[in-house]
Amino acid sequence: MTEPVFALDRATVARPGGAAVLTDFSWTVREGETWAVTGPVGCGKSTLADALLGRIHLRAGDLTWPLLDRLRAAGRDVKYVSDVARHVPFQENSRLFSYAGHYYQQRFEFADADEPLSLGTFLRSGSPAPADEVAAVAARLGLADRLGQPFITLSNGQTRRARIARALLGHPELLVLDDPFLGLDAAGRADVAAFLGRLVGEGLRLVLVCAADAVPGWVSNKLTLGRRDAGTQGQKDIAPASVPQSLSPSVPQSLSPIIELRDVTVRHGGRVLLDDVTWTVRAGERWAVMGPNGSGKTTLLSLLCGDHPQAFSNDVRLFGRRRGTGERIWDVKRPVGLTSPEFHLYFTGPLTAARAAATGFFDGVTDHATTPEQDAMVAGLFADFGLGALAARPFRQLSTGEQKLVLLARALVKRPRLVILDEPFQSFDADTVARCRDWLDANLSPDQTLLFVSHHPPELPRTVTRTLRLDNGRATAE
Known part of the structure; x- marks a missing residue:
């Protein structure tokens, strides 16, 4: 030995x-x-x-x-x-x-x-x-x-x-x-x-x-x-994970566009991050956003969430309104729920898990007073995601996977019109992936639009029917 x-x-x-x-x-x-x-x-x-x-x-x-x-x-x-x-x-x-x-x-x-x-x-x-x-x-x-x-x-x-x-x-x-x-x-x-x-x-x-x-x-x-x-x-003895199947409720189509990108190009430091991207997303659609590392996915999402300054120099329209026409950043963020690996890294405040999720009502990272109805919505999501016992724990003491679950709840808690989930299941085991994926299939309402970014196609909710593929800043819609 x-x-x-x-x-x-x-x-x-x-x-x-x-x-x-x-x-x-x-x-x-x-x-x-x-x-x-x-x-x-x-x-x-x-x-x-x-x-x-x-x-x-x-x-x-x-x-x-x-x-x-x-x-x-x-x-x-x-x-x-x-x-x-x-x-x-x-x-x-x-x-x-x-x-x-x-x-x-x-x-x-x-x-x-x-x-x-x-x-x-x-x-x-x-x-x-x-x-x-x-x-x-x-x-x-x-x-x-x-x-x-x-x-x-x-x-x-x-x-x-x-x-x-x-x-x-x-x-x-x-x-x-x-x-x-x-x-x-x-x-x-x-x-x-x-x-x-x-x-x-x-x-x-x-x-x-x-x-x-x-x-x-x-x-x-x-x-x-x-x-x-x-x-x-x-x-080592590794068996393939068995992930249960879930229902796939149909998502009715709507003629109302909530995202319109027209010939969008983003450059920085001599590099083209997005190259002449045109894309329309209509209310109620469920999209996968796919592409290798460095293909432009993060840049694209930052335009939609009001975080990238080059949104103002491009034709980017959200919910029928072009960026740069007098709206405040909080007006852009109000109908959007987001979680992403990058946002997770910057979420460092001294909040409990429940209070961290409740910041989703206010689109920031600081604590605000909430109503009993809002507290009940947080509690309901925590129960659905198996987080109930962690509600009073400091967010910073949770494991990485538990923190990601809390931030997923944060993105969903206000029932936003546009849900943007950027690699939300990172570090999850197969059972947790199945639970969260099935929740999205069963609980997103027909008028909620989903953009789901992942490198793993099996993670995609079954209601996802459209795909935007990015490669070196170029986009193809399927």
Whole structure:
């Protein structure tokens, strides 16, 4: 049997002030093993990762790192786990860059001279790696042509790859990756998985935290966590998920257009982000918006939500009114409900889960007084999505998946005329995807319009009948 890297013995794992997600939990990772940690939303995957890296303390039990002892015996100057291990969580909130110090629309409004943090600077900040090594790692993760781009403007998938690259440039003895494939299209997922697989073959110690259906073939062992139990562990044995079928109520067509884009072109920094896009969406239609990373999806949605300043220089009409004719941004946002990975990153306020969802009534991120009827609507959605027990928990203490469920409820709570869901099911297990997808099919009213962005066609609600495909800024409607 090989030497252990780390070992948890009869541990109780919980975030400060929260309930224990793991009790009497023991787990040992040994040299030569590559583990994936999977389980449903709220099972404690991210909390376990934080405990391993010392970000939260065990309430009971022991955590030992024999790897540190072996490195010290070999003459390495290591004192803490953080000296040898790196964790790439969902959100970047470091001294270098914090979403709490920025606002969502800033990623579309910045001037290059005002934003000193380029991708290249971000990557070099993690280690004294030479420029050629930075360029090589960036190239292997598909970022070679982005090194001069401001970090704040990277897409969701690009940001994920950038943070993996930065961690690797630090040459960690152990790397813990939290959902490394989130936000990546099929080609991007395959490329990153192949790259990580090569690194594992070269000796990288790696622990993946991910959905069960995202576990790569080169993973040797899997730890499956349940809801507040000690989970099961052993050799990898992955069965295809069974997702129940749902009803597909018909959506009546309406002649009333609510979105009209006419020859829309968006440029920035010499790059064409949208190229002569013409598109009409009518009330009650259900659209999928598809396309690879960097194809223009985020830019398109930012025009519709009132977040991109170039909406004013293009012919963009929402609910029959052209942008730039005297409307306020809140007039644009009032009939729209949105959730997206980027919005999630910027949602950092100190609210409870229920109060976070209630901000959807007011289109901002700060708390407002709500009526009993509004409170009842939040409670109803929380019950439907299995969030009832979390209503009073601080939003920031929830797992990534739980936060995404809360923000999905936020997008739906005011029953908006236009529902924009940008990769809403990221990090969800198959049962949670099915529950939410079926809810959309059954509960969106015929006059509500849906735009659903996803890299995974099986996630699409069954009422989706139209598709807009984007590629290099060009759009094709089907």
